[in-house]
Every structure is written in C-alpha cells, then in structure tokens.
Amino acid sequence: MPLNYSKWDQLELSDDSDIEGHPNVDKKSLIRWKQRDIHEKREQRKFRIQTLRAQIACNNVLLPRIHSIHSTLTSPDLDKPRTVYFNSLVEQLEKNPSKECPPGNDPNNRDHTYDGMILSLLQQVGQTARIAVKEAGVTDNQREERLGKALADGMAEHAVKLKETIDEDTKTLEEEENEQKKHITSEDMHDGFANKYVPPKPEPAPLPIAAKLDKTSKPKTKTTTTEIEVINAPKQEESTDEEEELDDDIANLTPSLEAFSRIPLKAFEQSFRFIQEHRDVVVPGASDSLLGAAFKAQYDNKPKYAKQCVHQSLLLQYGDKLGVDGLGVFFKKMIAGDKRAEMVFMDDVEKTYAHLAGRVKLSQEEQKQGGRETIMLASENEGDITFNVPSGPPPAELVLGEGMEELDIEEVRKALQLRWEIFAGLPEPLQKALQTEELVAVNKVLGDMEVSEAEEILERLDMAGIIPFSESGVRDETPAGRAAAAAASSEVD
Structure with a gap:
C-alpha cells in the first residue's frame, strides 16, 4: 500500500527555509518575526471563528422571536389593536425581563440578555414608526392603522436583515474554518499507536446507610431521659444518635439516585440505560434509600413520586437477587416484553407501595393523637x-x-x-x-x-x-x- 505524504504539504513551518535575508537585518530576527506573524494570524483566525459561532447562535435564537412578533402583528385574529399589543410587549420586557442570555454573557446586564436585545429592537422600531407617521401628516382617524402597519413593516424589515446577517456570517465561518484546515498545527497532532495504560474506574462507594444497616451485632436500644428545665417541651422518647443519623441517611438521596427515582413506571429501557451510565446507582444501600424517600414522599402527600421510588427500589432488589449480571437478566426480560415477568414485578410494586402507604397513614394518626408540641414553665x-x-x-x-x-x-x-x-x-x-x-x-x-x-x-x-x-x-x-x-x-x- 503506497504511503500518502500529501498531508505534510499543509504544515505551516516557521523556519528559515522560506525567508529571504536582508542586509540590514540579521537572520534570527527575521525568523522570530515570521514565527510571531504566523502565531498572531492563527490566534486572530481562532478568535474570528469563535466570534462568528457565538453571533450565529445568538441570532438563531432571536430570529424566531422576531418572526413570532411580526406574525402576531399581521394576524387577523389579533383581538386588540396592534399598537396596544406592541406597547404591552415592550412594557412586559421592561418590567419582567428574563435573565436568559448567550453563553459567556452577564445575565445581570439586561443589554446582554435575549429579552434585552428584543426590547432594544422594539424600542428602535417603535421610534422609527412614530417618526414616519408624524412626518407623513396622517390624520388622527388613520393614525392608529398607519402606526400599526409601520410597526409590522419594521419588524419584517429587521427579520430580513437578521436572516441576511446569519447567512453572511455562516458563509464567512465556513471560509475561515476551511482556511484553518489548510494548516496543520501542534493542536492537530495526536498520538497514533501510543500504548498508555488507563486504570479502570474505581467502584463507587456504598451509601452511608449500608454500613449502618450491617451493624447487627449491636442491638438497637431506645433511652428515655427526663430533664428538669425552666422551659419544658412535652415529654417524649428520644432515639439514640445512631438512629437519628440513620433516618437522615435514608431520607437523603444522592444526585444520581434522585434522577433515577424520577424515571416513570415501566420505563425499563430508560432505567437500564441510566444504570449503565451511572454506576453509583447500583451500590449497597441504594435500595433502602429509595424506600426511605418513598416513605417521605408519601408522608408529604406525593403518592405518584412515592410509587416511583418503590418501583426503582424493587428494580435494584430484583437485580441483586438474580445473582451475577442479575440486572442484565431482569431488564432483558422486561425490555423484551415478557408479560408474565412484568405482571409479577408490578404486583410486587403495588403490594409494597400499599404496605408503605398503610405505615405512613398509621404514623400520621399516631402523631395526631400525640398532640402538638408546646412550651411550659416548670x-x-x-x-x-x-x-x-x-x-x-x-x-x-x-x-x-x-x-x-x-x-x-x-x-x-x-x-x-x-x-x-x-x-x-x-x-x-x-x-x-x-x-x-x-x-x-x-x-x-x-x-x-x-x-x-x-x-x-x-x-x-x-x-x-x-x-x-x-x-x-x-x-x-x-x-x-x-x-x-x-x-x-x-x-x-
């Protein structure tokens, strides 16, 4: 197979091979100037490319909004005068502007946000339209109609100009990128067959709840303490610090588990894909944390989210019970549409959720019977x-x-x-x-x-x-x- 050496023609060299000497300037200075000129032009080209990309992205966001405003101004179904709609839109952008802005801009500077740019355009169009109508000497009866038409024409004119600007910037960007590709720089050099060892990612650590659930040697005890104070709350049994920490760990989910718990019921393919992308979901204690979150959600009157947490918790439990590659076996059946396996699983979900809902209801009734906490002097x-x-x-x-x-x-x-x-x-x-x-x-x-x-x-x-x-x-x-x-x-x- 013949080797292709044509790519080396794109190398942008800065040595003395193409530099003609001058009797009054030393050779080394000429080489340094040539090198600096190459680097400066390269950086300028990179800056122009980044600027053009940012301008095109920003204008692609503004153009649909301008088209929408123009369509509303020219719509026969508009239930109010065009000037009233235009003024209300300006007032809305002045009083409640959104802070959404292009990447790298300051959201606190209104002129840098999308709403600020649209507002500036509307003010410019409005001022131009009012001046045009005034100079035309329109009567009061026709002023409203002529002003509304001038506003719509102004928005249409700016939409056309912005579209032309996007097309021109896109063409310029393509030329700059093609020019950049003609030269090979150090940034384009990559290792071909370098043999570098990349260690495997470490196994994610188990959740804190897992370590505490494994402490079976130490029996759980409850202690009741009574203190004589000037201010006394109603007497109640206080759990040990270990049990309080256990409740906190169950109630709090990691960001990955939080996102995993939001996946809808029976979305097995989505759950399997999420597990493949987030290894820290399948760790000891994750299933218990999801059940704790389900209990809290049910207590806060969020039954839909509570059932989702139960559903995702049982997914992890089934995968653990099926042994090696248990999750793969489980999801293979579910994604393939095994109705019998799905029926067994969903029946377990309903029973587990019903049991949890009953526990929450009982806990709420016990709390009501206990009365509210008060302050007394003693x-x-x-x-x-x-x-x-x-x-x-x-x-x-x-x-x-x-x-x-x-x-x-x-x-x-x-x-x-x-x-x-x-x-x-x-x-x-x-x-x-x-x-x-x-x-x-x-x-x-x-x-x-x-x-x-x-x-x-x-x-x-x-x-x-x-x-x-x-x-x-x-x-x-x-x-x-x-x-x-x-x-x-x-x-x-």
Whole structure:
C-alpha cells in the first residue's frame, strides 16, 4: 500500500527555509518575526471563528422571536389593536425581563440578555414608526392603522436583515474554518499507536446507610431521659444518635439516585440505560434509600413520586437477587416484553407501595393523637419562679438599693424603661396572665402559642427580668414594684 505524504504539504513551518535575508537585518530576527506573524494570524483566525459561532447562535435564537412578533402583528385574529399589543410587549420586557442570555454573557446586564436585545429592537422600531407617521401628516382617524402597519413593516424589515446577517456570517465561518484546515498545527497532532495504560474506574462507594444497616451485632436500644428545665417541651422518647443519623441517611438521596427515582413506571429501557451510565446507582444501600424517600414522599402527600421510588427500589432488589449480571437478566426480560415477568414485578410494586402507604397513614394518626408540641414553665420547687411585672414606665423618683448608690440613675431609668417597653409589647392575654403572677395562667397562654413564638417571648421576658427577676440592688419604686419587693421579703422571713 503506497504511503500518502500529501498531508505534510499543509504544515505551516516557521523556519528559515522560506525567508529571504536582508542586509540590514540579521537572520534570527527575521525568523522570530515570521514565527510571531504566523502565531498572531492563527490566534486572530481562532478568535474570528469563535466570534462568528457565538453571533450565529445568538441570532438563531432571536430570529424566531422576531418572526413570532411580526406574525402576531399581521394576524387577523389579533383581538386588540396592534399598537396596544406592541406597547404591552415592550412594557412586559421592561418590567419582567428574563435573565436568559448567550453563553459567556452577564445575565445581570439586561443589554446582554435575549429579552434585552428584543426590547432594544422594539424600542428602535417603535421610534422609527412614530417618526414616519408624524412626518407623513396622517390624520388622527388613520393614525392608529398607519402606526400599526409601520410597526409590522419594521419588524419584517429587521427579520430580513437578521436572516441576511446569519447567512453572511455562516458563509464567512465556513471560509475561515476551511482556511484553518489548510494548516496543520501542534493542536492537530495526536498520538497514533501510543500504548498508555488507563486504570479502570474505581467502584463507587456504598451509601452511608449500608454500613449502618450491617451493624447487627449491636442491638438497637431506645433511652428515655427526663430533664428538669425552666422551659419544658412535652415529654417524649428520644432515639439514640445512631438512629437519628440513620433516618437522615435514608431520607437523603444522592444526585444520581434522585434522577433515577424520577424515571416513570415501566420505563425499563430508560432505567437500564441510566444504570449503565451511572454506576453509583447500583451500590449497597441504594435500595433502602429509595424506600426511605418513598416513605417521605408519601408522608408529604406525593403518592405518584412515592410509587416511583418503590418501583426503582424493587428494580435494584430484583437485580441483586438474580445473582451475577442479575440486572442484565431482569431488564432483558422486561425490555423484551415478557408479560408474565412484568405482571409479577408490578404486583410486587403495588403490594409494597400499599404496605408503605398503610405505615405512613398509621404514623400520621399516631402523631395526631400525640398532640402538638408546646412550651411550659416548670421548676423543681414551686416558689423558684418569681414575677416582677411593671405597672407603668419608671417614675420620676427612683431609689437605689443599699450598696448601689454609685450607679448612674439615668442608666437605671433606661433599664426600667426597657423592661416596661418589653412588657407593653407582649400580647394582651399574656400581659393579663403575668399580672396575676400565677404560673398556671401564664402556662395556659404559652400553651396556645407556637413553640417558636413562645421561645422568643420567654427570651424577652428573661432579658427584661420579668421572669425570672434576678435581684441586683435596683428596686422599682412604682406601687407594683414596692408590693413585689414586700411580698418577696415576707416570704424570706
């Protein structure tokens, strides 16, 4: 077989073989200039090709939109004047522009987005049409019709110009690419018969749930703890940290499993192709994670997605039970349309989903019976929780306690004013309950609140010193403050 050496004619050499010397310039400088000229022209050609490709791609997106606007303006079925439609379209693009833009552009710059380009074109066409109608001296009766026609003609004219621009850029791009192909550069050189060892891809790691499910030696236990705190939620059994982590791992899917779980029912060929492209789907723990996602979806009232998760989980289980190349055997039967095998599999899917739905329903009923979580005040000793409820802003006369004479009276006044403002900002039912200074009344109001709201209010009460009040030598000399101090001292005695 004769060898073909013609491809070497396309080599773009930069040595001194084709450089004519000059008496006033040394040979090495001429060679360097020739090399630089070749590289500069090569980079300029690459830049022109990239620019032309980007312009053609952008214009191919804009052209159909311009055609659509023109078709609407000339449609006899348009249910409103053409000028009204045109102005509403301009207003929509100004107020709610899309950030979709060509690759490499800044989506936050409206002029670089597709909507921004269309808006600029519409504004240009509108201004040109209004000037043309005004110069024509059209009467008011004909102005609406002439302006609508001028807008439609303007859009048609720009559509033709843009199509010509695309054709011209496409032709120029072909010429540049053909010119680029005439020269072989280092970027076009590839290894022919190089023997390079490529190690196989490592097996994907199992999911965290798999390792925890395999721990059969350590029995699972539940512990119940009761803590005495000022703020107590309803008593409930708390699982061990291991079980909580187990639930989190089941509920969370990897990106590949998330996409795998979205494949519709009976789409066996699509599932098989996805498994071939994503090896990290067939790993220990994947089936259990899909069942956990199915339980969560059913709990969130998404039965369709829950059944899809069950379906995909059983696909992996069947492939694992069939032994070596079990998935290949399973999908071969399903894709070939084996009705008996498909009926057995889908019957298992329905039974598994029905069992899961029953478990979710039971769990929801148990949760309803358990009541909602509330915040209550409690203490080991009945008298540990005290109240210091202000009856008004700080009075004009304040008396500092013994040993606290060096305190700034204005700072004390600010503290008492802050306490009153916090109390005045509380809900009215809670204010009345606090004024009774009875723990039962306060707990009744707190029990009707959401947990987050009750926690926030208790933090404010604690910060203001209303519950509990930490005596620091500062006394409230309002009538309520004196009464509270007298009651506290009598109890101590």
